[in-house]
Amino acid sequence: MTGSHPPSRSRIxxxxxxxGLAVTLRTMTKRAHTAQYPDVQPELPPRSRGVIGLFEENCTVCMLCARECPDWCIYIDSHKETVPAAVPGGRERSRNVLDRFAIDFSLCMYCGICIEVCPFDALFWSPEFEYAETDIRDLTHERDKLREWMWTVPAPPALDPAAEEPKELAAARKAAEKLAAARAEAEQAPAAPDATGPAAPPAEGGQA
Known part of the structure; x- marks a missing residue:
């Protein structure tokens, strides 16, 4: 016994x-919603990936971003400087000084690995995207341009009020409260008597 199939609907x-023509006619009578760029700037998501900004003060020239970049489009040059001892008799130390930090955006695929692996928060995403050039060689931007883009980096999202406080902030807060309590206790403690004060007068009838 074979199952019965529902009869197919007849189509005109x-x-x-x-x-389809009806949809086309309805669309033709509506006003266009095309954004007139560049007169009207597009509304981008606040954390969109445009270009990479460099916060030079945080860079320690660890080279981690350049080593992890899958496109090898980050170029870093540096030299070592000797820093004198902070205290007399201390040891001198050397530090890396950044000479060049450039990113070739003609090779960059905007994966964000360099930003993720940076241990010192020196690289950030900027929503800026208007950096077209007529020559592909001009897409290699040096650290001065990368630093300018830092001003376009949006502020980080606010912490959830119900979230647990980060352990680093909690430790810093406890240390500050402990120091403030120690200072308050020291200010409230009575001053010790001065041992160099005037001597007591000699008793009468005493022997010289």
Missing amino acids: PGSGLAK
Whole structure:
């Protein structure tokens, strides 16, 4: 015994074409919503990936971003400087000084690995995207331009009020409260008597 199939609906020939033409006619009578760029700037998500900004003060020239970049589009040059001892008799130390930090955006695929692996928060995403050039060689931007883009980096999202406080902030807060309590206790403690004060007068009838 074979199962019965529901009868297929009869379609009028050309109904699909007529429906498509009706949609076209309705669209033709509506006003266009095309954004007139560049007169009207697009509304981008606040954390969109445009270009990479460099916060030079945080860079320690660890080279981690350049080593992890899959496109090898980050170029870093540096030299070592000797820093004198902070205290007399201390040891001198050397530090890396950044000479060049450049990113070739003609090779960059905007994966964000360099930003993720930076341990010192020196690289950030900027929503800026208007950096087109007529020559592909001009897409290699040096640290001065990368530093300018830092001003376009949006502020980080606010912490959830119900979230647990980060352990670093909690430790710093406890240390500050402990120091403030120690200072308050020292200010409230009575001053010790001065041992160099005037001597007591000699008793009468005493021997010289």
